[in-house]
Amino acid sequence: MIPRRTRVKICGITRPSDALAAAQAGADALGLVFYPASKRAVSTTQAAVIQSVTPVFVSWVGLFVDPEPEQVKSVLNQIKLDCLQFHGDEDAGFCESFGLPYMKAIRVKPGRDGMATDPMPEITAHPNASAILLDAYDPSMPGGTGKRFDWRVARQCVEASEVPIVLAGGLKASNVGKAIRDVQPWALDLSSGVESEPGLKDPALIDAFFDEVNRVSN
Numbered sequence: 001m002i003p004r005r006t007r008v009k010i011c012g013i014t015r016p017s018d019a020l021a022a023a024q025a026g027a028d029a030l031g032l033v034f035y036p037a038s039k040r041a042v043s044t045t046q047a048a049v050i051q052s053v054t055p056v057f058v059s060w061v062g063l064f065v066d067p068e069p070e071q072v073k074s075v076l077n078q079i080k081l082d083c084l085q086f087h088g089d090e091d092a093g094f095c096e097s098f099g100l101p102y103m104k105a106i107r108v109k110p111g112r113d114g115m116a117t118d119p120m121p122e123i124t125a126h127p128n129a130s131a132i133l134l135d136a137y138d139p140s141m142p143g144g145t146g147k148r149f150d151w152r153v154a155r156q157c158v159e160a161s162e163v164p165i166v167l168a169g170g171l172k173a174s175n176v177g178k179a180i181r182d183v184q185p186w187a188l189d190l191s192s193g194v195e196s197e198p199g200l201k202d203p204a205l206i207d208a209f210f211d212e213v214n215r216v217s218n
Helices: 016-025 044-052 069-078 092-096 120-124 151-160 173-183 203-217
Strands: 007-010 029-033 059-064 083-086 102-108 131-136 165-168 187-190 195-197
Touching: 007 203, 016 029, 016 044, 016 203, 044 069, 059 069, 083 092, 092 102, 102 120, 120 151, 131 151, 131 187, 151 165, 151 173, 165 173, 173 187, 173 203
Parallel strands: 007 029, 007 187, 029 059, 059 083, 083 102, 102 131, 131 165, 165 187
Antiparallel strands: none
């Protein structure tokens, strides 16, 4: 069942103005990337400044890729996060060890026959996750590629999973209506689809995206 209003997280926030634009447009959550190799990575000092401009009732998610436990703990000691997002090969025990809700990203790989591989075994390995994020697989990047995968696989996961499914990968204003109708995810997660360049959000693209989300969800 499609939620009454499809929730949206805008990830890769690097500037206070982008956080404010996303919040004003209707973002439920904003993502901060703590993966140094990413073009969207921020320091905890930058993150604190970004958070300071954000109004109430917007959740903050910290994204990590195969971090050392000390890195996550250091971030949590310096800023407040509502949820952790893991984009690497982290197992459930690691993800649960920080005492916060977490979302585990699973990158959907293309199979030999052209069909995408089944993410359900990986999904069931994280029964206590607050959500599972399905993203497109790219061998050189753990996320933020702007690529899509076969949404039929995502729809099958929505139907089969007891954990809420968040759809990511190549989302933008021109296809988000189809994504909501075809997949019926709990939420959407995007970064490049509302950017003028990696790490720099475009307020016009953000507004166009939310206009379409609201049109389809209402």
